[in-house]
Amino acid sequence: MSTRLPGSDRDEPWRGHWIGAEPAPVPGVSGGLSGRGFSRVLFRKEFRVGSVPASLPLRLTADSRFVVWVNGREAGRGPVRAQPRRWRYETFDIAPFLEPGPNVVAVLVTYYGSATSWWFPAAPEGGINGDACLVLDCLPGGPDELVSDASWRVHRSTAWHFLGTFGVPCEVLDARELPTGWTRPGFDDSHWSTATVLTARHWGGLGRSRPPVSPYGKLLPRPIAVLGGDxxxxxxxxxxxxxxxxxxxxxxxxxxxxxxxxxxxxxxxxxxxxxxxxxxxxxxxxxxxxxxxxxxxxxxxxxxxxxxxxxxxxxxxxxxxxxxxxxxxxxxxxxxxxxxxxxxxxxxxxxxxxxxxxxxxxxxxxxxxxxxxxxxxxxNVYPHTGTAYFSSDDEEIDRIYRAGIRTVQLNSFDAFTDCPTREQRAWTGDGVVHQMVHLATNEDWRLAQHYVELANSPRSDGILPLSVAGDFEKFQGFTIPDWSLHWVHGVHNLHRYTGDRDRLAPSLPTVERVLRWYEQHLDEHGTLSDLPEWNLVDWSSVFTTGRTSIVSALWARGLLEYAELCDWVGNSGSAAWARERYAGVAASFEDFWDARRGLYVDHFVDGERRPAASQAANAAAIVSGLAPRERWRAIATAMTDRSALVTRSWIGGDGGYDLQKEEDQRRGIQRIDWDVEREIVRAQPFFSYVVHDAVARAGCAERIVDLVRDWSVFLDGGYDTFGECWGWGTPVHGWSSTPTRDLVVHVLGIAPDLPGFERVRIAPRPGPLRDVAGAAPTPYGPVEVDIRGEKATVSSPVPIRFVDLDGGSRHLPAGSHHLLIQRAVPTIDDISGKPSA
CATH class of the missing domain: 2.60.120.260 (Galactose-binding domain-like)
Known part of the structure; x- marks a missing residue:
């Protein structure tokens, strides 16, 4: 088990030099991913200590990844994924691994050569990057030898090579070629080469070899907890x-x-x-x-x-x-x-x-x-910490709560990923669900914050990549524009939960750039039309071609959230711009309303309103506020009417991807195989977070318990995780985990009422559950709700706004309170997250 120290405690100038092994591998000759420069280099340094200190912080980083051993015992791995010019370092306390007398630090550095799901190379500048490289030092006062320089021994290993794939590369190790005992003291490394000090060779580099130096710049500390597990x-x-x-x-x-x-x-x-x-x-x-x-x-x-x-x-x-x-x-x-x-x-x-x-x-x-x-x-997953819990008199619901936590944990590494089995990519949109589960159930919010910061990496035109810190960002190809709108929602989530202006401030210019990217696609009506690139929404058969209600509404939600953020930081000019654009969408959104069905349709094509309607379109209309408030309850009822719902996907179904459907989709052929005049296309698990938010906002949160029961279908065959899609896809997809968040936020009803939980909103909607209890984290400690029949006990370290089923509010001081709750037919509920007067 490694012992890490907070990297933020170390901001001294680096004493270590960037070092590597010469000669560098020739691209196309050394093997690796697509045969382009893969290499693994062994670095080692022996040193002596007279007596073992109480603490000895060691900081280091490498391009692309490293494993460090001290006296043959693994001390840690890193660094976390990042863009090359925002590169990270790690800090470990190696004192527990030391012994009086001779010791050794050994580091294995992997350089992938070409972009992977979780890494991409820095732009070639010569000198520092383009091969396995390492920088390392220890706290001043530690052994002088523990500084990376030309005295280190290096060996370019031939024991490994890679077989490249679309997702996770395949490791091949011929252990016959691996030096025995190289991580332990006493190994004879006299036949190894000495390390080469790497210097910047670009204009202005001035031969520098210590950080900060291009292309990595000022190295940043690790921003998240150490990974681990059983x-x-x-x-x-x-x-x-x-x-x-x-x-x-x-x-x-x-x-x-x-x-x-x-x-x-x-x-x-x-x-x-x-x-x-x-x-x-x-x-x-x-x-x-x-x-x-x-x-x-x-x-x-x-x-x-x-x-x-x-x-x-x-x-x-x-x-x-x-x-x-x-x-x-x-x-x-x-x-x-x-x-x-x-x-x-x-x-x-x-x-x-x-x-x-x-x-x-x-x-x-x-x-x-x-x-x-x-x-x-x-x-090797992100720790789930704290005292948050959920329990009820319904084991099916309790199992669903636990499954969401496990699913997200299996996709919480150095970033939120789609799945651990197939890709391990940090998709920009997927992560918003992981983030909300962390905020509702995990006391450690650092990865939820890092999700926003890592994805804050816009293209030159302002929109965000498909996924970040990996191959898709490197190649700068087409993106999923609506993924950027879910990221905007993630910024707003942090505003509500953390109230941390300083930390969120760097994200706000990117939020505005994302929202302004859409301006060029406004039509004469004020809604979005003819959007380029891949407007996914989710894997369901929804229409975003022509004039789109779904993306227009998601954009409108983002505009309102940005206006709120601007008010929060005192940026009145951008707030006014966002509200003006919102008003433009609202002025003509009624065009999508099908009064006969009481639903919003997906799109217009060539000026004609097409009849296809989806949960996505109607949920987005509610959460954006574009649908008039008096319609919300009827819309929520209609779009969740199981007799009218159909499960369809443009590219999958019946247990897997449909290769013909996928090819048709690429060619622009979208075949309607449902009764488009009567049936409603059901959202896939990802976009269901928007659907459930809409249902709750419409005053129907009592239905959430029964809606999340649909996720039980994933928990057969011994699986304890949620799958990617209804009936197909990977069985462990983080974006499907909204039921866990919903049981906390909509059923227990625990959510921030003022930014940073200066006041908590508690609006329990237990539905068919007679007995239900749980706790959620806040910056001030857990908020707990315990309901037994019509009696509720709420305990909070901050003031409370308790929202009754009729929408009325009771303001209570911090502490523990015993209340009676209603179990009558609900009216429209306030879950906006905005404070009352």
Missing amino acids: TIRPAAVLDARLRQKPVWASEHPGSRVVQHLESPGDPVPTEGCLPLSAALDADRTLDVVIDFGAITAGFVELDVNAPAGTVFELGYREKPKSVGVIETTSDYAAGARYISPGGRSVYTALELAGLRYLYLTVHVPEAAEVTIVDVAVRE
Whole structure:
């Protein structure tokens, strides 16, 4: 376990130099992701201490990633993902790892070469970047040797290479080529090269070698908590067989492990657990299927006893492979390959993986006994801390609450990601749901704040990338413009929950740039038309072509939120602009109203109002306030009428991606296969957060409990996480976790009433739950609500505005209060988050 110190405590000038290994790899020759400059370099430095100090902070960073050991014990990993010119460093207290006498710090630095899901290279400037590089020093007063300079020893390793994929790269380690004992004192590194001090060679660089220096600039401290978790071991060994070794159809281990599952094989006794031994020869493989019982995410560890050259192909899967079935969703290739150095050895992955099932294929160069001693995943997720909870008299609802927390945690690393199994990208829009779950359930809000800061990386035209700090941002291609509007909502969320003006101030100019990006697409009516790029909304079959109600309403929500933020910081000019643009949308939004159906339609094409209506359009109309208040309840009732709802997606369904639908979508063909005059397209799990906000705002929050029951469909087969879409997609997608937030914010009714929780709003709407209780974090401590029948107890460290079912408010001081609550037919509720007079 690493011991980290807050990076913000260290702002002394750097004494360490950027160092690397010469010669640098030649692009296209060294292998790696698409064969463009992948490299792993080993750095080590021995030093002596007379007596072990109480504390010895060590700070370091590297491009692209590092693992640091002290005396053979792992002390930490890093840095967190970031844009190259906002690069981060880590600080560790290494005193617990030290011993009197000789010690060693050893660092493995990975340079990916070409962009991945979580990293992209800095612009080439020569000198510092373009290869594995490291900078390191310790607190003044520590050992003088612990400063990165030319005295360090370096070795460019040939033990690893990568097989590139669309999402998570595949790690291949030939442990026979890895120096034994290089992380421990006493290793003979005399044959290694000395490190090269890297200097800036650009105009104005002046040969600098210490931070701050371009391209990384001033290094920033780690802004979030250390990741970690339990070590997860298999729930069961499902199958083990000896099979005839095939002719491999793929180089990728994730494909190899399922290549010959249909082939007959001889069962190997397992008793459902490890260890497992088998006698192999060069013509046969040992194929093992292991189930961890649920999705997990972290570093795979494989403990084996095998002769040198034994190959272990590891395939990581979120769902079991169905023999004879082509699965377009789950047949992505993910895995690793480990080649044994001989004898007892342990493979510990350097790359994080998400999986439930581990498919393992073992083959040997010659006849030998092989033992799989143990397999585990050392989880590496963001900590869920504090005393927040939710419990009720309905176990289904309680299970849904817990599943949302677990789903978000499995997508909370150094950023909020879509899924740990397929991509691990920090999608700009997805993260708003993760953020809201953190704010409602996790005492540690640093990652919720970092979501906004990391994504504050606009293109030159002001809009945000699809995902940030990775390949999509690097390539600067088309984006999902409405993802930027969800990010704006994330900024507003932080305003309400934290009330931190100083921290939010850098985001506000970007909010305005995002909103102004849309101005060029206003039509003569004042609504948005003919939007370019990928206007996703979610994976449901909604229409955003032509004149769009959905994106116009999301933009309007953003304008109102920005106006509120501007009022908060005293920017009256931008507030007036935002309200003026909002008024322009409001003036003609009525055009989308279908009075016959009592719903808003999705769009106009060529001046004609088309009949397609969706939950997305109507929810957005309510949360933006564009729909007249007197319509809200009827709209909420109509758009949640299960007899009229249909589940449709332009690209998926029936268990996976529909390749024909996907191709049609790319060509602009969107086929309506539902009764467009009567039926309403249901939102997918992501946009359901907007739907549930609309239902609650319309005074129907009592229905939230029954709406979130739909998420129980994901929790079959031992899964404890929410999937990507209704009926298809990954089984662990963070953007689907709104029920957990909803149970806190809409059912318990706990939300900020003034920025920073200077006052809390409590508006419980338990619906069919007779007994329900829970607590939510605030900057001042938890707020707790406990309802037993018609009696409620509320406890708060800050003043309370208690909202009754009829919309009336009671103002209460901080402390504990016993109240009677109504369980009558509700009226329109105030959940705007705005303070009352």
